[in-house]
Amino acid sequence: xxxxxxxxxxxxxxxxxxxxxxxxxxxxxxxxxxxxxxxxxxxxxxxxxxxxxxxxxxxxxxxxxxxxxxxxxxxxxxxxxxxxxxxxxxxxxxxxxxxxxxxxxxxxxxxxxxxxxxxxxxxxxxxxxxxxxxxxxxxxxxxxxxxxxxxxxxxxxxxxxxxxxxxxxxxxxxxxxxxxxx
Amino acid sequence: xxxxxxxxxxxxxxxxxxxxxxxxxxxxxxxxxxxxxxxxxxxxxxxxxxxxxxxxxxxxxxxxxxxxxxxxxxxxxxxxxxxxxxxxxxxxxxxxxxxxxxxxxxxxxxxxxxxxxxxxxxxxxxxxxxxxxxxxxxxxxxxxxxxxxxxxxxxxxxxxxxxxxxxxxxxxxxxxxxxxxx
DNA sequence: TCGAATCTTGAGTGTTCATTCTAATTTCAA
DNA sequence: TTGAAATTAGAATGAACACTCAAGATTCGA
Numbered sequence: 001x002x003x004x005x006x007x008x009x010x011x012x013x014x015x016x017x018x019x020x021x022x023x024x025x026x027x028x029x030x031x032x033x034x035x036x037x038x039x040x041x042x043x044x045x046x047x048x049x050x051x052x053x054x055x056x057x058x059x060x061x062x063x064x065x066x067x068x069x070x071x072x073x074x075x076x077x078x079x080x081x082x083x084x085x086x087x088x089x090x091x092x093x094x095x096x097x098x099x100x101x102x103x104x105x106x107x108x109x110x111x112x113x114x115x116x117x118x119x120x121x122x123x124x125x126x127x128x129x130x131x132x133x134x135x136x137x138x139x140x141x142x143x144x145x146x147x148x149x150x151x152x153x154x155x156x157x158x159x160x161x162x163x164x165x166x167x168x169x170x171x172x173x174x175x176x177x178x179x180x181x182x
Numbered sequence: 183x184x185x186x187x188x189x190x191x192x193x194x195x196x197x198x199x200x201x202x203x204x205x206x207x208x209x210x211x212x213x214x215x216x217x218x219x220x221x222x223x224x225x226x227x228x229x230x231x232x233x234x235x236x237x238x239x240x241x242x243x244x245x246x247x248x249x250x251x252x253x254x255x256x257x258x259x260x261x262x263x264x265x266x267x268x269x270x271x272x273x274x275x276x277x278x279x280x281x282x283x284x285x286x287x288x289x290x291x292x293x294x295x296x297x298x299x300x301x302x303x304x305x306x307x308x309x310x311x312x313x314x315x316x317x318x319x320x321x322x323x324x325x326x327x328x329x330x331x332x333x334x335x336x337x338x339x340x341x342x343x344x345x346x347x348x349x350x351x352x353x354x355x356x357x358x359x360x361x362x363x364x
Numbered sequence: 365t366c367g368a369a370t371c372t373t374g375a376g377t378g379t380t381c382a383t384t385c386t387a388a389t390t391t392c393a394a
Numbered sequence: 395t396t397g398a399a400a401t402t403a404g405a406a407t408g409a410a411c412a413c414t415c416a417a418g419a420t421t422c423g424a
Contacts, residue, residue, distance in 0.1 A: 001369080001370085002370075002371095003369085003370055003371070003420085003421050003422075004421080004422090005370085005371065005372095005420075005421070006370065006371060006421095009371080009372090022289075023290070024290055025286050025289070025290040026209070026286070027208070027209040028290060030410080030411065030412085031411075031412060031413080032410095032411080032412095040372075040373090041372070041373055041374060042373090042374080042412085042413075042414090043371090043372060043373060043374070043414085043415080044371070044372050044373080045413095046412095046413065046414075047370080047371060047372075048371090051412080051413080052412070052413095096289055099285055099289070100285060100286055100289065103281060103282060103285040103286070103341070104207050104208070104282055104285070104286060106345050107204075107207065107278055107281070107282065107344060107345070108205070108206055108207040108210060113345055116345060117345060117346055120342070145353075145354060145357040145361075146361065148339070148342070148354050148357075149335050149339070149354060149357060149358050149361060151338065152334075152335045152336075152337075152338025152339040152341075152342060152354070153331050153334045153335035153338055154334075154338070155334075155337075155338040155341065156333065156334025156335055156336070156337040156338035157330070157331075157334040159285070159334075159337070160302070160330070160334060162289060163288050163289070163295055163298060163299060164299055171327075172327060172330050172331060172334070175327040175330075175331060176331050179327075179328065179331060179361065179362045180361045180362060183399080183400080184400075184401095185390085185391050185392075185399085185400055185401070186391080186392090187390080187391070187400085187401065187402095188391095188400065188401060191401080191402090212380085212381065212382085213381075213382060213383080214380095214381080214382095222402075222403090223402070223403050223404060224382085224383075224384090224403090224404080225384085225385085225386095225401085225402060225403055225404070226401065226402050226403080227383095228382095228383065228384075229400080229401060229402075230401090233382080233383080234381095234382070234383095
């Protein structure tokens with residue numbers, strides 16, 4: 001059971017963590033820097049998070065929850081693509097943190113890798129459902145292939161956009177639909 | 183002017199660095215671990231590399247040079263795709279290091295970011311030339327769009343393959359050609 | 365209002381790590 | 395063979411950093 005002030009501190013910590021990791025990377029971000037930006041001291045940090053890793057994973061968890069709009073109701077493929085582009089464009093810091101953890105963590109830590117693969121599988125499922133409505137003619141093999149290609153391309157394009165802010169992510173992402181999801 | 187033993191030590195260091203970073207990540211890899219695996223002591227490391235970062239960038243440079251086959255003569259799109267898949271499959275450690283540096287470094291260090299964007303531009307050029315021969319009908323805009331989509335998708339698929347060794351990278355990569363480069 | 369739970373402070377701890385330095389050894393061109 | 399340059403060993407250094415702790419302050423339900 002947390003007090004209100006504790007919850008506020010917690011969200012200030014997460015905000016500071018997200019922005020700092022987005023700028024300086026996972027290891028470039030120190031507890032001291034997080035605390036300075038959140039306006040607290042180390043003891044308060046450890047009152048709310050067990051470790052730096054836990055704070056970063058909390059940020060990633062939040063990003064994962066925000067990248068998918070309304071998981072309850074079905075969507076069009078184009079709507080899913082737009083939602084993803086919106087996420088990258090408007091929550092750039094969260095997108096950067098997600099990407100860094102997915103790559104560094106995914107390639108070195110089995111737990112994070114499994115988490116990323118599960119997230120990917122859920123996303124693929126969602127896209128497959130949407131695509132099935134638009135292209136009922138495709139075999140499940142062809143569907144799988146299209147979805148993997150589309151998700152991989154979206155991720156690759158998003159990475160390019162994060163490297164180069166002038167890159168037209170939305171244009172290229174919508175181009176994918178023209179090329180592959182006629 | 184280096185002596186033969188120095189050059190041999192240098193390549194042992196690079197090999198150790200590549201494999202360790204592939205396993206443990208950029209910051210998980212220590213100078214001591216590199217030296218242990220290379221069978222040397224710290225003094226020798228610093229006789230040949232100015233810093234840990236320099237050794238890692240040397241590994242990345244080597245990977246960049248190996249990912250492109252014969253930059254002199256022109257290639258078919260399919261050949262370029264095969265070459266990329268071959269690189270990821272046979273030089274998995276190098277591919278992992280490249281990816282980690284591209285993401286963590288690219289998103290936090292301006293020099294590395296520029297280097298990655300230049301590498302991408304050169305690759306895109308290469309793919310565009312190959313695609314132009316197969317599809318002379320496409321406008322230069324459509325060409326650009328196809329190439330960006332193809333490269334992004336290849337990168338995304340490669341990342342997935344590195345996360346999940348059972349993922350059929352070559353199958354999906356060739357699927358891209360069927361979908362988009364008819 | 366009371367007081368148990370929660371929160372904050374801020375100094376402190378211990379470790380890990382990249383990097384340096386010096387002296388001894390080895391290489392290899394002339 | 396010689397000796398200047400390159401290589402190596404290995405201990406030492408110093409900084410950075412994640413994390414702990416005890417004591418006081420604050421919160422808020424009962």
